Amino acid sequence: MNRIFLDVHALQTVPPSNLNRDDTGAPKTAVYGGVPRARVSSQAWKRAIRTCFADEHLLDPAELGVRTKKIVELLADRIAGLDPAVERETALKLADEAVRAAGFKTEVPKRKADQAKKDDAPVPAPEAKYLVFLSSRQLDGMARLALEGAADITAFLRKKENKARAKELADTRHSVDIALFGRMVADVADINVDAAVQVAHALSVHRVDNESDYYTAVDDENTDEETGAGMIGTIDFNSATLYRYAALGVHLLADNLGQGLRDDEPRTEPVRRAVEAFVQAFVDSLPTGKINTFGHHTEPDAVVVKLRTTRPISYVAAFEDPVRSDGGGHLREAADRLAAYASDVERAYGDPDTTLTWVLRVGPATQKIADLGTEASTLRELAAAVGQAVTERLEKPA
Amino acid sequence: MSHTGVLVLRLAGPLQSWGASSRFTRRTTESAPTKSGIVGLLAAAAGIERGDDTRLAPLAALRFGVRIDQPGTRIRDFHTARHGVTGASMPLSERFYLADAVFVAAVEGDQRLIAGLHDALRSPVYAPFLGRRSCPPAEPVDLGRYEETTLEDALTSVPWQASAWYRRRHRSPQTLTVLRETTATESTDAADVLRDQPVSFDAAHRRHALRTVVTTAVPTPLPAGDGSPHGTHDPFAALDDLENESA
Numbered sequence: 298m299n300r301i302f303l304d305v306h307a308l309q310t311v312p313p314s315n316l317n318r319d320d321t322g323a324p325k326t327a328v329y330g331g332v333p334r335a336r337v338s339s340q341a342w343k344r345a346i347r348t349c350f351a352d353e354h355l356l357d358p359a360e361l362g363v364r365t366k367k368i369v370e371l372l373a374d375r376i377a378g379l380d381p382a383v384e385r386e387t388a389l390k391l392a393d394e395a396v397r398a399a400g401f402k403t404e405v406p407k408r409k410a411d412q413a414k415k416d417d418a419p420v421p422a423p424e425a426k427y428l429v430f431l432s433s434r435q436l437d438g439m440a441r442l443a444l445e446g447a448a449d450i451t452a453f454l455r456k457k458e459n460k461a462r463a464k465e466l467a468d469t470r471h472s473v474d475i476a477l478f479g480r481m482v483a484d485v486a487d488i489n490v491d492a493a494v495q496v497a498h499a500l501s502v503h504r505v506d507n508e509s510d511y512y513t514a515v516d517d518e519n520t521d522e523e524t525g526a527g528m529i530g531t532i533d534f535n536s537a538t539l540y541r542y543a544a545l546g547v548h549l550l551a552d553n554l555g556q557g558l559r560d561d562e563p564r565t566e567p568v569r570r571a572v573e574a575f576v577q578a579f580v581d582s583l584p585t586g587k588i589n590t591f592g593h594h595t596e597p598d599a600v601v602v603k604l605r606t607t608r609p610i611s612y613v614a615a616f617e618d619p620v621r622s623d624g625g626g627h628l629r630e631a632a633d634r635l636a637a638y639a640s641d642v643e644r645a646y647g648d649p650d651t652t653l654t655w656v657l658r659v660g661p662a663t664q665k666i667a668d669l670g671t672e673a674s675t676l677r678e679l680a681a682a683v684g685q686a687v688t689e690r691l692e693k694p695a
Numbered sequence: 696m697s698h699t700g701v702l703v704l705r706l707a708g709p710l711q712s713w714g715a716s717s718r719f720t721r722r723t724t725e726s727a728p729t730k731s732g733i734v735g736l737l738a739a740a741a742g743i744e745r746g747d748d749t750r751l752a753p754l755a756a757l758r759f760g761v762r763i764d765q766p767g768t769r770i771r772d773f774h775t776a777r778h779g780v781t782g783a784s785m786p787l788s789e790r791f792y793l794a795d796a797v798f799v800a801a802v803e804g805d806q807r808l809i810a811g812l813h814d815a816l817r818s819p820v821y822a823p824f825l826g827r828r829s830c831p832p833a834e835p836v837d838l839g840r841y842e843e844t845t846l847e848d849a850l851t852s853v854p855w856q857a858s859a860w861y862r863r864r865h866r867s868p869q870t871l872t873v874l875r876e877t878t879a880t881e882s883t884d885a886a887d888v889l890r891d892q893p894v895s896f897d898a899a900h901r902r903h904a905l906r907t908v909v910t911t912a913v914p915t916p917l918p919a920g921d922g923s924p925h926g927t928h929d930p931f932a933a934l935d936d937l938e939n940e941s942a
Binding site for chain 1: 707708709710745768770772773774776787792794795816817818819820821822823824828829830831832833834835858859860861864898
């Protein structure tokens with residue numbers, strides 16, 4: 298198998314903030330190199346990346362999955378779209394049978410059924426018993442299959458080969474977000490999708506002790522003689538220079554995406570778009586925990602992207618010995634360390650002949666990072682260069 | 696004996712998590728890597744799909760041992776999730792991790808299989824992770840492949856892998872704890888059992904069997920020229936000697 302891994306490394310400074318809380322409301326932490334560090338969980342940042350895909354229009358909505366229980370109605374709409382002659386009730390039945398044949402359990406929610414009975418309304422559409430996550434392309438395929446067997450859908454889907462086709466349709470041509478982050482369906486274990494990407498917990502490169510902000514709030518309408526605060530409380534926060542890391546198995550992503558959304562484009566096209574969107578969203582996204590309190594809108598100061606044929610390599614060990622601030626912040630020292638460590642570890646374990654490196658950086662403090670690879674001047678340019686290289690690798694393996 | 700080999704891994708990173716009996720909302724970790732975790736890592740590197748029990752079987756049959764070079768600390772992660780459509784809160788869960796730990800794990804078996812796995816680690820299909828996907832290793836995990844040796848020998852001779860800061864702060868321990876499978880002739884009287892012997896990684900019916908584990912201690916193998924973990928100048932050595940005398 299042709300292995301293509303993409304690692305993305307970023308240094309990002311956040312001011313006092315609380316991006317990701319534990320159950321006491323304090324920012325999450327971890328111990329590394331024997332000292333406490335600020336931590337932002339991988340789950341929190343993955344959610345920010347997913348949201349970024351849609352909010353920043355990095356991907357066509359058709360490339361993103363739909364996560365819904367109302368899968369039968371959604372599929373019925375597609376069926377009606379393909380063949381307007383099909384009546385609503387028939388479309389719902391076709392859709393329900395197709396969804397069930399793919400392996401998802403459906404039922405009419407009891408509360409809705411009871412209500413309909415009371416109102417003498419038609420029986421409502423069945424819903425999946427859990428959230429189903431399907432791509433546009435998968436819905437189209439299932440709609441076509443359902444129409445093919447429209448004459449007698451029950452008999453049609455009882456046939457082994459047709460049932461297998463329904464399952465196959467739900468298990469190929471995944472949406473980009475499923476292909477990247479995987480899917481877990483509680484009941485249909487055989488159409489789980491293994492995530493192509495690993496996102497590490499972001500860790501501060503330096504020692505961090507959470508701080509506590511004591512606040513009071515004034516009651517504007519309190520005209521009583523008794524003065525004082527309307528309420529008091531504390532908010533825990535910290536500020537940190539974070540090392541962020543993710544590794545993407547491009548070959549796994551290509552596998553998960555399959556043929557892609559359109560038949561008239563090269564097979565590599567959906568992979569390229571997904572990789573570009575991932576690079577952009579990984580760099581640009583930010584968990585929004587308490588963002589209105591702290592306004593911690595920042596971007597990474599340094600980004601290093603590697604495209605490899607061998608294993609991905611995290612550079613977190615560069616910061617195992619915590620960076621100490623000499624009063625000038627942590628960024629310069631962190632960037633110097635990252636540059637030195639990356640060169641060292643690549644010499645020992647890397648494959649310089651087949652590895653491509655890009656860099657995006659801001660300001661003089663990150664100067665040393667520049668020597669690691671080809672400098673991109675904008676995030677868009679970085680993503681495009683990576684996407685282009687991925688396409689070339691897929692077409693002509695190194 | 697002549698056809699067996701040993702593959703040695705260094706497992707280090709900010710976070711690791713090796714669950715053996717976790718279900719539902721409380722995801723715990725053992726204090727050392729599990730066999731199912733390491734076999735899973737190797738199988739993933741070799742590109743063995745989750746449901747492929749036939750290709751998994753020879754890997755699961757490898758003899759497994761692990762050495763605790765730097766025990767780390769346990770941290771608890773509180774995890775919330777929201778419904779994708781309605782925004783309603785989903786069940787809360789707790790995940791436990793080992794922070795700051797370093798382990799040496801080894802598998803012993805047929806030399807050709809070991810060689811194949813070694814290659815797979817250097818060019819994996821699925822990238823390795825330390826028990827949970829969000830825990831990538833800090834450096835490449837492979838520490839090399841040994842022929843004509845045993846699991847016991849490898850775990851006794853591979854130099855102590857603790858991090859520099861740990862060596863500075865803690866004097867080198869006399870011994871390191873090793874958790875390994877018994878040999879064919881060894882008594883299992885003093886052994887523990889752990890349900891981490893992988894049978895199937897099939898997502899539909901993941902199965903693990905019980906495995907016997909013996910706990911032993913090996914003298915801490917310091918690398919050549921590293922008699923003192925503090926380097927040449929160690930003002931505290933004299934104090935430690937006094938402590939030892941008085942003890």
